Amino acid sequence: MLRIGFALLGLLVSSLGYAAQSSSMSLLDNRFRVDPSIKQITFVIYRAQNSQPVVLVRPDGRKYYSHRSPENVRWYQESSMDIISIDNPMPGPWQAIGKVTPKNKIKLISHLKLSADALPERLFQDEEIKFTARLTSDGQPLVLRDFLDRVKLKVTFTKFIENEASLIKEARPVPVEIGEFADDGQGLDERAGDGVFTVKLPISPQPGKYRVRITSGNGVFLRAQEQEVLVYPNPIELAFIQSRQEDQAHQIIFSGEQGMIQPGSLAAHIEHTDAQREMIAVEGAAATKEAMKVALSVPYSGVIGEYSWSGELFATELGSGRELMFPLTQYTYSVVKDIDLAETRRLQEQEREKQLKLLEERRILEAREAQRTKSIVLIAISNVVIIVVGLVAWFVMRKLKAKRAAIPEMQLEMPKK
Known part of the structure; x- marks a missing residue:
């Protein structure tokens, strides 16, 4: 639904700065004529439920489709409705081809304008303010319910950075949406369908300097109002x-x-x-x-x-x-229940003694474990020493035996007679 609202507002505000005569007419055989003086035209076409969007045919025979149209054409569609806005339309006879119903009408809008309250230059964090925007045509409130029921605006705060436009997209601050409002008679909006949009804005951003914008989407970035404000800490x-x-x-x-x-x-x-x-x-x-x-x-x-x-x-x-x-x-x-201080102290002392006892038991266990580890190490070292001494003794004995075997027995020589 939010996308729908943005699409509709894109159609509406795209005509800012254009002038045209305001009128309403039924289409005969789905045909209508555009006068050369018209610089922008917005119209709504009703068609059979769940039917395909119409095809618009220009005076020169070129066709516009909901899914394929030039940049000067903005197209919003529902299951039984097309709302189309065209900038600088070609003068002459146009035709809408599709399952159009007898309710089909074209509404020409001139001097379409979106105005909004100016925010105070100094705001306070956590405060709420009443904020109002208005859609007018020829200086009068725009009361076309087919548009207003589908239009939503949003207010965004963007951290202020000098020369923001010169930064790459990834380095630019991200806008934070703090309010969304519609002309639906809900909340602070006094009356539905009167062209006046009112919302209660919560000033939630952290203290600092911000750019405030009223925006809408669908590929058309609307800046109906942009100003700089300072947000101060909550006073x-x-x-x-x-x-x-x-x-x-x-x-x-x-x-x-x-x-x-x-x-x-x-x-x-x-x-x-x-x-x-x-x-x-x-x-x-x-x-x-x-x-x-x-x-x-x-x-x-x-x-x-x-x-x-x-x-x-x-x-x-x-x-x-x-x-x-x-x-x-x-x-x-x-x-909670009243606290018994004496009982609380007794329980605290009991818990303290319990913890001390646990700590002492843990200390004893750790000491025993350390002694056991020390005994095991001493035994292991003693065994290693005994084995090494035994090996050395065996090696020495073997060397001595080998040495004795190498010395020849002494021969006694008898004197010759």
Whole structure:
């Protein structure tokens, strides 16, 4: 569906800067004439359900197809509809060939324009702002439901880099989409089909400088608005003080940053849900014109379980006087049984003694293992020494025996008579 919306918007905004007379006519025998003064034409053709897209035939006989057409033709199709936009169409008689229904009409649109609110140059991280864009024709709201029901816009933040266009594609920062909106009467959009698109934009990017764009796709990169903005850190600090006593309430305290938030402008509304899923609303505002804090008290309940709260914080920017709204996402906390300090200390001491005992047993085992390893090493060394001594003795004995065998026996010579 997002691709559909982008395709439609590509058709719509492609005619920016062109002028043509605004009219609506039925096609006779699927034929229509384009006047030479027309610089851009956008029309819708209804056809039989699940039929093939029509074929457009120019006055000179050249044919345009949904899957094959020149760059000046943008074509969006559904199962029973074709919406086609042509820049600088050839004057003369055109023809649409296909299973066209009697509902077929052509709508010429002139001075089509997409305008949008200018964002504040200074934004704060985590704030939400109401943002509006408008489609007009001849200065009047465009109320063609066949278009508006299919158009979606998106707002993107891109990290600011000097000379971004000179960088290779891989080095350029990636746009981050922070909002998508349609003229559907949902959310902050007040009325469906009135040509006015409204969305609640969450300023989620990290602090820094950004390029902001309203964009749409389908090969046509629309920049209906582009501006540079600075995102500052959140100027609100939040503190939650949980009570442990029945006669003392929980405290939720909001503090504004000096120099950023106008004194006395803080106000907050929260919805608190207890462990039994019962909800109460708590509201409050700064007590004085100079106050930079607002504190809300939430009744204490001794019921054990999970609690949560969420809401909104309102403030005024000091420098510009701009009204700020910060959504408070869901926060949770728990209520548990009262702690018996004496029993807790006893259990902690018991656990400590257990751990010491385990450590001592482990030390003894390690010492025994070390002694056993040492004994095995000594035995092994002794055996090696004995074997070596035995081999040396055997070798020496063998050498001595060999030496004795080599000496001839002494012969006694008797004197001759």
